[in-house]
Amino acid sequence: MKKFILTFLTLAATAVGAAAQDAVTIEMTGNDQMQYDKKEITAVEGQKVTIKFKHIGKLPKAAMGHNVVILKSGTQIAPFAMKCAPAAANDYIPEDEESKSLIIAHTEMIGGGEETEVTFTAPAAGEYPYLCTFPGHFGVMNGKFIVTAK
């Protein structure tokens, strides 16, 4: 009986381990100084990725809004950001098909004290740029989402 219980516990532990590897939670912040706390985030291809994003500043969304927008590998962030600037009514997420096709995942735009999250499946191994699309922020608020092979 003891052996049976041990075997059961081992199997249960293995199942928990496998589930943990299938998913990853990444915590990120943005502040009133227009900065992310992370310039690099990582995941494994096919993993369920949850980005928990918190604005730790006090300024309202209209003055210092932040989001996290992950783009297809190789996308230049400056021209993309230019397409975002006029999209104020859509929280600076461009609505034209070409721009939309470049977005892998994005959070909502939030202001000081707010938090949000987005869950998506990590794409194929590679490097994916991310940025905040609030006008003028991408030059400082950008980074790399690095996906490694399984």
Ligand SMILES: [Cu+2]
């Ligand atoms: Cu921002």
